[in-house]
Amino acid sequence: MAYNLCFSPSSLYQPLCNSILSSRDPKPRYFNFSSGLTSFQLQSRTSLQITRVSLQDQIAQEATQEQDANVQYPDGKRRTYSSKSYAWVNPNSPRASQLKKRSYDTRYSSLVKVAEALDSSNPSDEDVCNILSGLGGRILEQDAVVIINNMSNPETALLALRYFTERLTFDRESIIYNVTIKVFRKCKDLDGAEKLFEEMLQRGVKPDNATFSTILSCARMSNLPNKAVEWFEKMPSFGLSPDDVTYSAMIDAYGRAGNVEKALSLYDHARTEKWRIDAVTFSTLIKIYGMSGNFDGCLNVYEEMKAVGAKPNMVTYNTLLDAMGRAKRPWQAKKIYKEMIGNGFTPTFGTYAALLRAYGRARYGEDALVVYREMKEKGIGLTEVLYNTLLAMCADLGYVNEAIEIFEDMRSSGTNPDSWTFSSLITIFSCSGEVYKAENMLNQMLEAGFEPNIFVLTSLIQCYGKAQRTDDVVRTFNRLLELGITPDGRFCGCLLNVMTQTPRNELGKLAECIEKANSKLGFVVKLLIAEKGTEGNFKKEAAELFDCIGSDVRKAFCNCLIDLCVNLDMLERACDLLDLGLTLEIYTDLQSKSSNQWSLHLKSLSLGAALTALHVWINELSKAVESGENLPPLLGINTGHGKHKYSDKGLAAVFESHLKELNAPFHEAPDKVGWFLTTKIAAEPWLESRKSNVGAV
Numbered sequence: 001m002a003y004n005l006c007f008s009p010s011s012l013y014q015p016l017c018n019s020i021l022s023s024r025d026p027k028p029r030y031f032n033f034s035s036g037l038t039s040f041q042l043q044s045r046t047s048l049q050i051t052r053v054s055l056q057d058q059i060a061q062e063a064t065q066e067q068d069a070n071v072q073y074p075d076g077k078r079r080t081y082s083s084k085s086y087a088w089v090n091p092n093s094p095r096a097s098q099l100k101k102r103s104y105d106t107r108y109s110s111l112v113k114v115a116e117a118l119d120s121s122n123p124s125d126e127d128v129c130n131i132l133s134g135l136g137g138r139i140l141e142q143d144a145v146v147i148i149n150n151m152s153n154p155e156t157a158l159l160a161l162r163y164f165t166e167r168l169t170f171d172r173e174s175i176i177y178n179v180t181i182k183v184f185r186k187c188k189d190l191d192g193a194e195k196l197f198e199e200m201l202q203r204g205v206k207p208d209n210a211t212f213s214t215i216l217s218c219a220r221m222s223n224l225p226n227k228a229v230e231w232f233e234k235m236p237s238f239g240l241s242p243d244d245v246t247y248s249a250m251i252d253a254y255g256r257a258g259n260v261e262k263a264l265s266l267y268d269h270a271r272t273e274k275w276r277i278d279a280v281t282f283s284t285l286i287k288i289y290g291m292s293g294n295f296d297g298c299l300n301v302y303e304e305m306k307a308v309g310a311k312p313n314m315v316t317y318n319t320l321l322d323a324m325g326r327a328k329r330p331w332q333a334k335k336i337y338k339e340m341i342g343n344g345f346t347p348t349f350g351t352y353a354a355l356l357r358a359y360g361r362a363r364y365g366e367d368a369l370v371v372y373r374e375m376k377e378k379g380i381g382l383t384e385v386l387y388n389t390l391l392a393m394c395a396d397l398g399y400v401n402e403a404i405e406i407f408e409d410m411r412s413s414g415t416n417p418d419s420w421t422f423s424s425l426i427t428i429f430s431c432s433g434e435v436y437k438a439e440n441m442l443n444q445m446l447e448a449g450f451e452p453n454i455f456v457l458t459s460l461i462q463c464y465g466k467a468q469r470t471d472d473v474v475r476t477f478n479r480l481l482e483l484g485i486t487p488d489g490r491f492c493g494c495l496l497n498v499m500t501q502t503p504r505n506e507l508g509k510l511a512e513c514i515e516k517a518n519s520k521l522g523f524v525v526k527l528l529i530a531e532k533g534t535e536g537n538f539k540k541e542a543a544e545l546f547d548c549i550g551s552d553v554r555k556a557f558c559n560c561l562i563d564l565c566v567n568l569d570m571l572e573r574a575c576d577l578l579d580l581g582l583t584l585e586i587y588t589d590l591q592s593k594s595s596n597q598w599s600l601h602l603k604s605l606s607l608g609a610a611l612t613a614l615h616v617w618i619n620e621l622s623k624a625v626e627s628g629e630n631l632p633p634l635l636g637i638n639t640g641h642g643k644h645k646y647s648d649k650g651l652a653a654v655f656e657s658h659l660k661e662l663n664a665p666f667h668e669a670p671d672k673v674g675w676f677l678t679t680k681i682a683a684e685p686w687l688e689s690r691k692s693n694v695g696a697v
Helices: 016-020 057-069 096-101 104-120 125-135 141-149 154-167 174-186 190-202 209-221 225-232 244-257 260-273 279-291 295-307 314-326 330-342 349-361 365-377 384-397 400-412 419-431 435-447 454-466 470-482 489-499 504-517 519-529 535-547 551-567 571-583 607-626 651-661 680-689
Strands: 003-005 087-089 591-593 597-601 634-638 675-679
Touching: 104 125, 104 141, 104 154, 125 154, 141 154, 141 174, 154 174, 174 190, 174 209, 190 209, 209 225, 209 244, 225 244, 244 260, 244 279, 260 279, 279 295, 279 314, 295 314, 314 330, 314 349, 330 349, 349 365, 349 384, 365 384, 365 400, 384 400, 384 419, 400 419, 419 435, 419 454, 435 454, 454 470, 454 489, 470 489, 470 504, 489 504, 489 519, 489 551, 504 519, 519 535, 519 551, 535 551, 535 571, 551 571, 551 607, 571 607, 597 607, 607 651, 607 680, 634 680, 651 675, 675 680
Parallel strands: 597 634
Antiparallel strands: 003 087, 591 597, 634 675
């Protein structure tokens, strides 16, 4: 292949195509060179791309023009030619190899080797001088710049800087300082860069935009965004105006420093001015929007990034995946992950961690387990937090076997379980009714030095309640008080739920516990299980109870109290509680009516509350028929098709049996899971036949 030969060192800095030819001037040109060279016809197309370094073109050009001015030609005259002069050389020419050795490409390679030697040498004046003295007596300004620009050892770079500044006169001394500051940036040594900046000022060297942008980027790379902001705000005092590259970098710096308003303001300006923003800054913007809860903003930034041609990197993808996890948008996390893989990226630990958090929080069990097993196959270890995220998900979804597998893997990996770990496992075994395993896990927790918290004790009470071990429920409750833990609403709700599973003769033991935990709730419970004659105050006391408890437990309390009424055959009180629940909007949208169908919606109710609502609805239908009101063509009961995570039963299974007991003409709809339907023609005679037995549930 032919190559271009250039005697001037400025060929290192000047774009080849722009300096000689343009598409508008295809005519060949001729240039004369010294040393007896024959003129060569310059071809209209070039074939060599010369590597450029990130230095100042102007300084390189000025330095080389002086050298060109002193070239003496055969006629004895000195001519000044542009430093852009170069010629095409036939690679088959006998002179080709000789001429190539005289090009600056060869000199550049030797200067890079000098830089490597300085990096590995001792940081002493003697060693540095010995290496640099090999350059000879005539050192060009750009030689010094090239050497330091290719160094990575700040100690020897400082010594080289002093060597050059003592021996050379620089046209713009800021350039040699800028490349030296760049060495400190490579090492993320902001303190060293700042000291060198002070030396610049002491020597009377005026910093330029490149000086500040290099220090700013050093602060960013060192994770010191506040320092980047500090340096950015110094620029006007030196008479400098930031350029678009600096402004774009400051979006990232302000965002990391916590000045979100300034970062977003700069971003809005960047979009207006069409600045070029790098992937790091886009990642920071995504993080800013994510931390503020504006998850749509995260996606908008991602789309804008792709629209302007900026390529996402792993930081971008991981930041976006993490944001979608906190947004509980696992479906979008899956989509972004597929795009990442499609673009040729290999998942990192950060990628898998973000996916596990996203799927775990949203209870995407199967997807989370796929990620977990892929990590294990690749030998990527999980942290304590990730193990706990998986175990908490398993507890919520009832994945008993999977939880045991993950826990064993956790211990074998050397990761120590914490209280969160044991809490999840005790919950899993408790909800499964495995008393022995729950107690064994509690013992392991105590041996590991962790005291049970309210969540653990709540799970144990639920476990003992299912096993109808009332005395153990009371013992666990007393243990909670001994530990100084104050029972909260969810704990009291658990005690109420246990009462719905407890034999009538032991209800008094639990009522005493509930009264200690919440005196108002205990009073209502005691009214409920008391002998007849206390009915008058019950509804009033229940209303006062619901007024003084949190909205997060009102429905759970009402459901359990109605269940308890149904278990005790207190249908009237169950109806009172249901009516109270509707009045206080604890229950909403239980019924719907249209011209074609009347429906009863029971999905959010407990079994006892659902049976009570069915009883009330059937009575209302009977009254409608009795008063001559026309029923719609269809009647429907929607129980939902879900099953309890730790049980194979759901409302649908129970209602199917109960409707048969009532001889009701409702049948499960084949095309609508969880729906029981009947027609007006079938319902009316059945409702007429119930007049003599309207109290049946």
